Amino acid sequence: DAKTTQPPSMDCAEGRAANLPCNHSTISGNEYVYWYRQIHSQGPQYIIHGLKNNETNEMASLIITEDRKSSTLILPHATLRDTAVYYCIVRTHNYNQGGKLIFGQGTELSVKP
Amino acid sequence: SQTIHQWPATLVQPVGSPLSLECTVEGTSNPNLYWYRQAAGRGLQLLFYSVGIGQISSEVPQNLSASRPQDRQFILSSKKLLLSDSGFYLCAWSVEGNQPQHFGDGTRLSIL
Numbered sequence: 001d002a003k004t005t006q007p008p009s010m011d012c013a014e015g016r017a018a019n020l021p022c023n024h025s026t027i028s029g030n031e032y033v034y035w036y037r038q039i040h041s042q043g044p045q046y047i048i049h050g051l052k053n054n055e056t057n058e059m060a061s062l063i064i065t066e067d068r069k070s071s072t073l074i075l076p077h078a079t080l081r082d083t084a085v086y087y088c089i090v091r092t093h094n095y096n097q098g099g100k101l102i103f104g105q106g107t108e109l110s111v112k113p
Numbered sequence: 114s115q116t117i118h119q120w121p122a123t124l125v126q127p128v129g130s131p132l133s134l135e136c137t138v139e140g141t142s143n144p145n146l147y148w149y150r151q152a153a154g155r156g157l158q159l160l161f162y163s164v165g166i167g168q169i170s171s172e173v174p175q176n177l178s179a180s181r182p183q184d185r186q187f188i189l190s191s192k193k194l195l196l197s198d199s200g201f202y203l204c205a206w207s208v209e210g211n212q213p214q215h216f217g218d219g220t221r222l223s224i225l
Contacts, residue, residue, distance in 0.1 A: 034213065043203050043216035044157070087156075100147070100172070101214055103156040 004088045009108045012082075018075040020107050022088030025069040031091060033064060034101070035073045037084040044087065044103075047073065078111045085109070115140035119204050119217035127225055132177075132191040134220050136204030139185065144206040146187040147214060148179055151201040163187060199224045 005023040012018040024033065034049040048055055048062045050071075055062045061074040075082055087106040116139045126132060138144055145164050149157040159172045161179035169179050176195050180188045187204060201221050207214040 041201075041219075041221075043205075043219045046213040046215060049213060100159045100162060101157070102159075103149075105156055 004090055004104055006086070006088055006104065006107045008105065009110070011110050011112060012075075012078045014080060014111055014113050015077055018078040018082065018109060018111070020073040020075075020086050020088075020109065021070065022072070023070045024088070024090045027068050027090050033062065033068075033071050034089045034091065035060070035062065036087045036089065036101075036103075037082075038087070038106070039081075039084045047086075078109075080111050080113065083109060083111045115206070115215070117204060117206055117215060117217040119202075119220055121220060122218065123221045123223075125223045125225060126194050128196055129193050132189070132194050132198070132222070134189040134202055134204075134222075136187040136189075136217060137185055138187075138206045141185070141206070141208065143184060144208060145214075146181060147205040147207075148187065148189050149203040149205065149216075151203065151219075153200070157203065161189070194224050196224050198222065 032049050032051050035047040036044040037047055038044045048057055048060050050062045050064055052064060052068060064071045085106040085108050087103050089101050091101060119136050147162045148160045150160055151157045161169055161171055163169050163181045166181055166184055176198060177189060177191050199222055201219050203216050203219045205214040205216045
């Protein structure tokens with residue numbers, strides 16, 4: 001599975017959009033990009049995933065560059081409750097491995113009033 | 114809808130004691146099941162995964178074992194806990210294909 005690179009920390013003002021970048025320059029054609037977040041002392045929460053097209057759901061938008069070497073997670077109107085560590089993960093589904101996730105260190109997002 | 118339950122939420126055990134953590138999933142059949150561990154200040158590490166009853170794959174050599182006695186039940190065990198087994202243990206489930214894994218609330222294990 002491809003390795004990802006994320007900034008260790010970011011700040012965002014409450015009510016503004018939070019744009020979290022992720023580099024995955026070694027991604028292969030069948031690998032998806034996943035985003036999770038982990039609020040302190042809780043289990044990771046799934047946010048969104050995509051292959052090549054941009055995706056949007058009730059939580060966030062995922063923008064994947066045309067060459068798929070990087071992506072951006074967008075929280076359109078950040079709230080204090082969005083303060084968490086955000087993980088960008090790329091993986092394929094290998095049936096023999098059950099499609100494991102490899103978590104890096106993520107980006108610690110602090111939303112400030 | 115699908116739900117995942119882990120218990121207990123916190124556990125304090127002496128070195129050398131046994132361990133049994135349980136995870137159950139509701140609302141889905143034949144899920145893939147996973148055990149992860151998160152040491153303090155670090156990312157998650159996959160310990161075990163299972164694609165079916167009785168089928169367990171271990172990702173790292175360690176003092177722990179896993180079992181899947183029923184379709185939606187996943188158990189993490191140890192015969193003798195070590196200090197290094199302390200951490201935050203998370204169970205997760207997914208269906209086949211490139212679908213997300215969903216995590217439980219975790220068990221925080223402290224070894225004294």
